[in-house]
Amino acid sequence: MATQKTRPDTGTVEDFLAQLDDPAKIADSQALIGLMQEVSGEAPVLWGTMIGFGHYHYRYASGHEGDSMLIGFAPRKAEFSIYLMGIYLPEAETRRDELLSRLGKHRMGKACLYVKRMSDIDLDMLRALAEISVATLRATYPQK
Structure with missing residues (x-):
């Protein structure tokens, strides 16, 4: 089996954020860190150029x-890529569509939500999507 390229612990989140040149992007990143840490109960970890919570x-x-x-x-x-893989599983579909319709300005990829600024979206809707994603993934792939 091939070695997975994207792995945790590839540096520090603080050092990664310090190299961003846009103060608004840094502030939005810190807001996302707070939200995702609270929802997941996990500390932020650098996965290549992504900040992840739990696994x-x-x-x-x-x-x-x-x-x-x-x-x-x-x-x-250009924008934030927000990874909420659990909302793409069939058991999350109904609630996902309702929340996305109320989220605000965004676009969707196959496994990713794209947002230019946090001020463009309703953070309560993002929190609900994150909660569904975490719960769905934990139920689907329980840790042994």
């Missing part, structure tokens, strides 16, 4: 397996 081990029917963060984000230059 889970997955194994698909195809045999592919690996490790990923429960929730996380990456402060990219």
